Structure formats: structure tokens, C-alpha cells
Amino acid sequence: xxxxxxxxxxxxxxxxxxxxxxxxxxxxxxxxxxxxxxxxxxxxxxxxxxxxxxxxxxxxxxxxxxxxxxxxxxxxxxxxxxxxxxxxxxxxxxxxxxxxxxxxxxxxxxxxxxxxxxxxxxxxxxxxxxxxxxxxxxxxxxxxxxxxxxxxxxxxxxxxxxxxxxxxxxxxxxxxxxxxxxxxxxxxxxxxxxxxxxxxxxxxxxxxxxxxxxxxxxxxxxxxxxxxxxxxxxxxxxxxxxxxxxxxxxxxxxxxxxxxxxxxxxxxxxxxxxxxxxxxxxxxxxxxxxxxxxxxxxxxxxxxxxxxxxxxxxxxxxxxxxxxxxxxxxxxx
Amino acid sequence: xxxxxxxxxxxxxxxxxxxxxxxxxxxxxxxxxxxxxxxxxxxxxxxxxxxxxxxxxxxxxxxxxxxxxxxxxxxxxxxxxxxxxxxxxxxxxxxxxxxxxxxxxxxxxxxxxxxxxxxxxxxxxxxxxxxxxxxxxxxxxxxxxxxxxxxxxxxxxxxxxxxxxxxxxxxxxxxxxxxxxxxxxxxxxxxxxxxxxxxxxxxxxxxxxxxxxxxxxxxxxxxxxxxxxxxxxxxxxxxxxxxxxxxxxxxxxxxxxxxxxxxxxxxxxxxxxxxxxxxxxxxxxxxxxxxxxxxxxxxxxxxxxxxxxxxxxxxxxxxxxxxx
Numbered sequence: 001x002x003x004x005x006x007x008x009x010x011x012x013x014x015x016x017x018x019x020x021x022x023x024x025x026x027x028x029x030x031x032x033x034x035x036x037x038x039x040x041x042x043x044x045x046x047x048x049x050x051x052x053x054x055x056x057x058x059x060x061x062x063x064x065x066x067x068x069x070x071x072x073x074x075x076x077x078x079x080x081x082x083x084x085x086x087x088x089x090x091x092x093x094x095x096x097x098x099x100x101x102x103x104x105x106x107x108x109x110x111x112x113x114x115x116x117x118x119x120x121x122x123x124x125x126x127x128x129x130x131x132x133x134x135x136x137x138x139x140x141x142x143x144x145x146x147x148x149x150x151x152x153x154x155x156x157x158x159x160x161x162x163x164x165x166x167x168x169x170x171x172x173x174x175x176x177x178x179x180x181x182x183x184x185x186x187x188x189x190x191x192x193x194x195x196x197x198x199x200x201x202x203x204x205x206x207x208x209x210x211x212x213x214x215x216x217x218x219x220x221x222x223x224x225x226x227x228x229x230x231x232x233x234x235x236x237x238x239x240x241x242x243x244x245x246x247x248x249x250x251x252x253x254x255x256x257x258x259x260x261x262x263x264x265x266x267x268x269x270x271x272x273x274x275x276x277x278x279x280x281x282x283x284x285x286x287x288x289x290x291x292x293x294x295x296x297x298x299x300x301x302x303x304x305x306x307x308x309x310x311x312x313x314x315x316x317x318x319x320x321x322x323x324x325x326x327x328x329x330x331x332x333x
Numbered sequence: 334x335x336x337x338x339x340x341x342x343x344x345x346x347x348x349x350x351x352x353x354x355x356x357x358x359x360x361x362x363x364x365x366x367x368x369x370x371x372x373x374x375x376x377x378x379x380x381x382x383x384x385x386x387x388x389x390x391x392x393x394x395x396x397x398x399x400x401x402x403x404x405x406x407x408x409x410x411x412x413x414x415x416x417x418x419x420x421x422x423x424x425x426x427x428x429x430x431x432x433x434x435x436x437x438x439x440x441x442x443x444x445x446x447x448x449x450x451x452x453x454x455x456x457x458x459x460x461x462x463x464x465x466x467x468x469x470x471x472x473x474x475x476x477x478x479x480x481x482x483x484x485x486x487x488x489x490x491x492x493x494x495x496x497x498x499x500x501x502x503x504x505x506x507x508x509x510x511x512x513x514x515x516x517x518x519x520x521x522x523x524x525x526x527x528x529x530x531x532x533x534x535x536x537x538x539x540x541x542x543x544x545x546x547x548x549x550x551x552x553x554x555x556x557x558x559x560x561x562x563x564x565x566x567x568x569x570x571x572x573x574x575x576x577x578x579x580x581x582x583x584x585x586x587x588x589x590x591x592x593x594x595x596x597x598x599x600x601x602x603x604x605x606x607x608x609x610x611x612x613x614x615x616x617x618x619x620x621x622x623x624x625x626x627x628x629x630x631x632x633x634x635x636x637x638x639x640x641x642x643x644x645x646x647x648x649x650x651x652x653x654x655x656x657x
Contacts, residue, residue, distance in 0.1 A: 260548030264572035
């Protein structure tokens with residue numbers, strides 16, 4: 001179980017002494033991901049979802065709040081002592097082309113972390129070979145044909161599977177997949193999503209899925225939680241399928257409205273929500289951060305920040321003082 | 334508008350890289366004033382096809398056969414030197430894949446605009462800047478600010494709009510957009526697609542959109558053409574193709590799209606992987622390795638493109654069904 005409580009992170013722009021601009025990437029985010037569970041963070045570019053993923057993988061520090069891994073709060077540990085915990089959280093990057101060393105064969109890529117582990121646990125070379133074959137089989141690749149190859153000899157989908165296999169060599173507790181399918185060919189995308197779902201079931205690894213494409217979040221498991229993040233805050237949260245079916249926050253509705261409609265196969269929802277302007281972080285807002293772009297904003301919205309509260313009738317939470325159900329998702333004809 | 338949207342007729346086009354065909358025997362008509370979407374995976378030849386419209390395939394690639402007739406320009410495959418340079422930009426606008434990387438990082442957008450004007454012999458540069466500002470304003474940007482900016486000061490969606498402005502500012506009426514929304518998030522994508530549609534109508538354009546994402550085509554295109562392994566396997570009106578795809582590849586591709594509604598278990602990835610230039614079969618159907626309807630004839634004979642109720646499909650299995 002991995003939980004985060006009130007995580008904050010501010011990036012300070014370096015350089016100019018007089019103009020100290022700050023970007024508040026995370027403004028207090030709570031989440032919890034059970035062992036073997038799934039969570040998806042969705043939102044626009046710049047909403048903070050990637051920062052959160054990087055913090056969890058130990059690639060970025062955080063300013064405030066508490067991350068607890070298996071009941072152990074990280075704040076009480078020295079950086080060195082945190083390492084073994086964060087090692088259990090492995091990151092799958094967006095671009096499988098740059099995530100693998102082009103001068104190394106897949107065998108070399110997989111053996112490196114395994115050799116380290118073998119040394120730590122006193123295992124022999126045979127274990128390394130067996131384990132490398134095992135992780136490749138787990139991701140649906142044939143060790144015999146793949147081990148001797150270089151990354152450029154594999155397709156994008158196969159490369160992403162190798163990246164996942166490499167993450168599995170350290171027996172992770174959680175995989176953080178940051179836009180892990182967006183650079184994969186459409187015909188192969190579902191294969192990678194199905195693999196992540198399969199790994200959850202077979203290895204009991206949890207998956208944190210970071211994406212701007214809400215639809216893909218459904219395919220790593222309908223039991224997963226969805227966190228809609230806007231400018232570093234969770235604005236709506238619940239089970240994937242219920243949030244998609246029953247969103248009450250205008251921002252969630254705008255994200256869902258933006259998904260292309262397959263005209264001919266689908267008809268668009270009756271009440272699409274379109275933000276009144278683009279994302280502009282240069283101004284600080286009082287009250288609701290989305291109010292400036294929200295077509296339904298009233299004066300009350302800018303008065304005070306709306307708290308994340310329970311949604312009536314569904315096990316869901318939202319941060320909006322004017323929650324209303326709207327039909328935004330396209331239906332099949 | 335003074336000029337009319339041109340029609341484009343691509344006939345039997347073959348483009349090779351070191352004698353390996355990236356585009357093979359492609360025939361496609363872009364009717365004047367329509368938006369045509371070309372859908373394909375990586376290595377399908379869609380970008381090569383788009384570059385052929387400007388006769389801009391880079392060596393070692395070359396157009397090995399066929400013609401690209403554009404109204405008012407003739408066969409661009411035969412154009413050379415100055416004639417070709419003048420046609421690009423002035424008659425045919427091209428918005429490159431990842432417009433974010435196609436802008437000069439050292440010059441402001443305004444300077445690049447003036448370079449464009451000078452290289453095309455525009456006398457009235459003030460007028461050009463005015464047109465550019467108007468176009469940017471039309472797309473919801475502050476023209477003055479954008480022209481004074483370097484590319485790193487603009488967001489992805491803004492750069493994409495700058496790319497569209499540069500493609501249209503010389504008053505081109507044929508526009509090619511290569512992956513116009515890749516790397517943009519959903520809300521920005523929806524916004525750009527809306528702009529493409531509106532500008533297309535207002536300026537009376539013939540537009541070609543190249544993408545790997547069927548959703549993008551579904552939103553903007555009147556007609557849809559599906560490419561696989563350098564061949565056009567199916568084309569027809571977008572709605573009809575989406576509602577009842579005929580070619581097994583089109584069917585598989587549509588079924589592989591992650592969707593917001595419907596049964597999760599019904600969607601599945603296509604088996605196998607798309608061919609590369611080196612692995613695409615020299616004879617027979619290019620899709621047969623991944624095809625659920627594969628027959629003996631598919632191994633040896635390239636399926637001919639045939640018309641089925643307003644749809645053009647290249648598949649042996651579809652033919653059998655029709656005659657049965």
C-alpha cells in the first residue's frame with residue numbers, strides 16, 4: 001500500500017534575482033494505491049501529474065506532505081534509508097526509443113540490474129539467465145529471439161515491453177507508467193495496456209497510470225481509481241467507470257468532451273463542456289483554480305477554494321461548489 | 334477569396350527508398366474543398382505520400398512512378414527547380430509533424446515570417462504581417478505577442494497554430510497537415526481540430542490530414558483513406574468507413590481504439606506488428622501476416638483496388654464475399 005498525504009511541490013525558476021517566478025506543480029494531493037491495485041492520474045499537460053509520478057519513483061523531491069510505503073512514513077527516514085523503498089516503485093517512461101541504451105543488447109540491458117541483485121543476494125550466473133528469460137516471458141516476448149537483439153531491431157511495442165521487463169527485474173511493488181502508450185502504434189496500444197493489467201493480476205504489482213487520454217485508463221482495470229488533476233490539485237476522484245459515466249466537475253467534463261467522437265460509430269454527448277480559454281498559469285487565482293476557464297463559474301467560485309467533498313449518490317469526490325451531472329460522453333449508435 | 338480550392342489527383346504513385354517501396358501504386362483523389370484524412374501506423378508510408386504532394390521526398394527516396402496532378406499546377410512530379418520552390422508555400426502549405434521542432438529556435442516567429450515573405454518575393458511585407466496577425470487572431474492568439482516570441486516561449490498548441498499560420502499566410506489553397514495534434518493533450522487537440530475545420534471552410538481550402546489516430550480523422554475529415562505497408566487498403570466517406578469498415582485491417586484498427594464506453598473485453602490489439610520498409614512483402618497482400626481472413630491467394634497476388642458501394646477496398650477476402 002502506497003499513500004500520499006497533502007503532497008506539495010513548487011518549482012522555483014532559477015536565474016533572474018528580481019523576477020522570482022514560481023510554479024506550484026502540486027498544491028496538496030492525497031492518494032492511496034493498494035497493493036495490486038490501479039490508479040490513474042489524468043489532466044492536461046502541466047497539471048502536475050508527471051511530477052507526482054516522478055516523486056513516487058524517487059526521481060524528484062517533494063516540499064511538503066507525507067508519502068507512506070507499506071506503513072512506513074518516508075519523512076522519518078534518511079535519504080539513504082528511503083532508497084530501498086523507492087526502488088520498489090519503478091517508472092515506465094513515455095518514449096521507449098530513448099529509454100533503452102542503443103549500444104546495448106537486450107541481454108546486457110536486463111543483466112545489469114540482475115547482476116547487482118545477484119551480488120546482493122548471493123545468487124549465481126544461472127539465476128541471472130533464468131530470471132532474464134522469466135521477465136521477458138512475463139511481458140510476452142520470446143527470450144530466444146529478443147535477448148541478442150539491439151533496441152533498433154525491435155518495434156516500438158516490443159521496446160516498451162523490454163522497458164517493462166527491465167522494471168520487473170527488481171521485483172517492484174508498483175509500476176508508474178507515464179504516458180506509456182502514447183508513442184505506441186494504435187494497433188498495439190491495447191496490447192501494452194492488457195499487459196499492465198495482466199501483471200497486476202499475476203504478480204500483484206500495482207500500477208499508477210499517468211495519461212491525458214481518459215479512455216486508456218479503463219483498460220488497466222475497471223477496479224482502478226481515477227484522479228482528475230488540475231493545476232496541482234485533485235478536482236474529482238472515484239472509480240474509473242463511475243467518474244467517466246457520472247462526472248460532476250466541469251473540468252472532468254471538459255476533458256471527456258475533448259475526446260474525439262467516432263462519427264458514424266458514435267454520437268456526441270448532448271452537453272459538451274468547452275473551457276472558455278486556454279491554460280494560463282501566469283495569474284494566481286483566489287478560490288477555484290478552474291473558475292477563469294469554467295463556462296459555469298459564478299462570483300462565489302472565486303471567493304474561496306472549493307474543498308474536495310463527497311458526491312451525492314455515488315462513491316466519488318469532487319471539488320466544485322456547483323456540481324452538476326452533464327451528458328458529455330459520446331454514445332455508440 | 335480570389336482562388337478556388339484545387340483538386341488533387343494522385344495516380345499510381347510509387348515512392349522508393351533504395352529501391353524499397355515506401356509507397357506503392359497509390360491512387361487517391363482529393364476533391365476540391367474537402368478534408369481527406371490519411372490514417373496509418375508508423376512505416377505505413379503516410380508521411381512519404383504527403384511529401385510527394387510537394388515533390389519533396391528526400392534522397393535516397395525518390396518518386397519512381399505515377400503522377401500527382403494539382404489543379405493550376407499540373408503534375409508536380411515533373412516540376413523542377415524554381416517552379417517547384419515557388420509552388421511550395423504559395424500554392425501548397427505544409428504543416429510539419431511536430432511543428433514545435435520545425436521553427437527556428439534562434440529567430441522570432443515574426444522574423445521567420447518575413448524570411449518566408451522575402452523568399453517568395455512578396456513586395457508588401459506589411460500586408461503579410463497584417464495577414465499573419467489576422468490569422469493568429471482568428472486562431473485565438475495575440476498576433477503581436479506571438480510574432481515577437483521565440484519558439485520556446487510558446488506552448489505546444491500555440492506552436493502548432495503558428496505552423497498553420499505559416500502554411501496559410503501566402504494564401505495557399507492546398508494544405509497538408511502531418512500529425513497536427515501529436516504530443517498535444519486532449520483539450521488542446523480538440524481546440525486545434527476545431528480551428529482546422531473552421532479555417533478550412535472560411536478560406537475555401539483543400540486539406541489533407543496525416544495521422545495515426547482515427548479519432549482525429551473522425552473529427553475533421555470528410556473522407557478517410559487507410560494506409561498499410563505503403564498501400565492504400567481502404568478509402569471512402571469517413572462516417573461510412575467507421576460505421577462499416579470493409580478491409581480486415583480497418584476493422585482491426587477501429588476495434589483496437591481505447592474507448593470511453595462499451596465492453597472493455599471486446600477491444601483488442603491487432604496481432605503481430607506493422608511491417609517496416611525491409612520486412613514488407615514484395616508480392617501478395619501486405620497485411621496477410623496479421624490478417625484473420627488470410628487465404629492462399631493472398632501470399633502471391635496483390636489484391637486489386639475495387640469499388641464496393643462508394644468505397645474503394647483492396648482485399649481478396651472482401652471480393653470473395655461480394656461474389657458469393
